Amino acid sequence: xxxxxxxxxxxxxxxxxxxxxxxxxxxxxxxxxxxxxxxxxxxxxxxxxxxxxxxxxxxxxxxxxxxxxxxxxxxxxxxxxxxxxxxxxxxxxxxxxxxxxxxxxxxxxxxxxxxx
Amino acid sequence: xxxxxxxxxxxxxxxxxxxxxxxxxxxxxxxxxxxxxxxxxxxxxxxxxxxxxxxxxxxxxxxxxxxxxxxxxxxxxxxxxxxxxxxxxxxxxxxxxxxxxxxxxxxxxxxxxxxxxxxxxxxxxxxxxxxxxxxxxxxxxxxxxxxxxxxxxxxxxxxxxxxxxxxxxxxxxxxxxxxxxxxxxxxxxxxxxxxxx
Ligand SMILES: Nc1nc2c(ncn2[C@@H]2O[C@H](COP(=O)(O)OP(=O)(O)O)[C@@H](O)[C@H]2O)c(=O)[nH]1
Ligand SMILES: [Mg+2]
Numbered sequence: 263x264x265x266x267x268x269x270x271x272x273x274x275x276x277x278x279x280x281x282x283x284x285x286x287x288x289x290x291x292x293x294x295x296x297x298x299x300x301x302x303x304x305x306x307x308x309x310x311x312x313x314x315x316x317x318x319x320x321x322x323x324x325x326x327x328x329x330x331x332x333x334x335x336x337x338x339x340x341x342x343x344x345x346x347x348x349x350x351x352x353x354x355x356x357x358x359x360x361x362x363x364x365x366x367x368x369x370x371x372x373x374x375x376x377x378x
Numbered sequence: 379x380x381x382x383x384x385x386x387x388x389x390x391x392x393x394x395x396x397x398x399x400x401x402x403x404x405x406x407x408x409x410x411x412x413x414x415x416x417x418x419x420x421x422x423x424x425x426x427x428x429x430x431x432x433x434x435x436x437x438x439x440x441x442x443x444x445x446x447x448x449x450x451x452x453x454x455x456x457x458x459x460x461x462x463x464x465x466x467x468x469x470x471x472x473x474x475x476x477x478x479x480x481x482x483x484x485x486x487x488x489x490x491x492x493x494x495x496x497x498x499x500x501x502x503x504x505x506x507x508x509x510x511x512x513x514x515x516x517x518x519x520x521x522x523x524x525x526x527x528x529x530x531x532x533x534x535x536x537x538x539x540x541x542x543x544x545x546x547x548x549x550x551x552x553x554x555x556x557x558x559x560x561x562x563x564x565x566x567x568x569x570x571x572x573x574x575x
Pocket of ligand 1: 407
């Protein structure tokens with residue numbers, strides 16, 4: 263699976279049509295992806311696209327999508343950008359940490375860490 | 379936010395949150411080990427594909443003209459509950475990947491700078507980086523077997539850290555120790571957040 267063999271990389275670039283960057287507005291590695299439509303009847307989507315749509319019926323961070331698909335983050339982001347453009351997923355906008363973490367979440371994180 | 383259109387998912391989207399924490403430090407200091415000790419997912423690093431290193435972004439260029447580089451990017455996940463996760467990202471060590479740091483650091487809650495007291499100067503770049511960008515960080519001294527147990531005040535002086543920057547001693551192979559580092563960081567990072575709101 264790893265190593266300098268260029269074969270897998272070429273296959274991966276095939277997935278994105280050679281693109282290295284997602285289209286549209288930039289999004290973070292931990293932005294939350296949510297499926298809006300399962301794209302029934304869309305024959306043009308690849309297996310990987312469909313896997314994303316299934317996975318993100320539950321909101322899921324970009325990095326986790328990559329882990330599930332076993333694809334590099336940048337490749338995953340290109341696929342996600344495509345799905346967003348097609349209106350099949352939403353990807354949340356980056357928000358400053360100060361706006362996302364309140365005292366309740368902070369407590370939850372601390373307690374969660376202690377429980378590990 | 380504009381999620382009204384997505385019927386059932388709307389409330390979930392509003393509450394789902396992934397918090398990003400960076401693990402920085404010199405080569406061999408224990409970043410990968412630390413992420414592995416605490417992460418619940420096994421694929422620890424992904425071969426990241428960087429095709430436009432130094433040549434700008436050009437989406438229309440064909441595959442054959444791309445410069446392909448891979449870099450092992452550690453990441454790990456800790457699920458706090460459904461819809462709330464902590465993500466740990468090990469920052470790539472080599473200088474030529476600095477540009478990746480900017481992306482990783484954007485929106486991060488804070489950073490752990492791992493230090494090996496035998497090679498303290500290797501964490502200068504990370505300390506500088508987070509100081510310059512105002513990203514909360516702490517220094518975690520990885521106590522390798524046989525390494526002298528350093529006095530935190532010595533480390534503070536050597537790194538030129540302010541009085542408030544936490545310094546903790548840790549063993550990156552030990553789960554309790556890594557938990558301790560992370561709870562310290564979260565507390566330190568969040569303290570500033572609350573006082574400013
Ligand atoms: N004895 C000992 N070895 C360690 C410790 N932390 C890391 N290592 C070893 O040091 C090597 C480099 O660690 P790694 O996590 O890959 O460092 P990275 O380059 O920062 O990701 C690995 O072989 C680890 O097993 C430690 O606390 N004690
Ligand atoms: Mg490593």
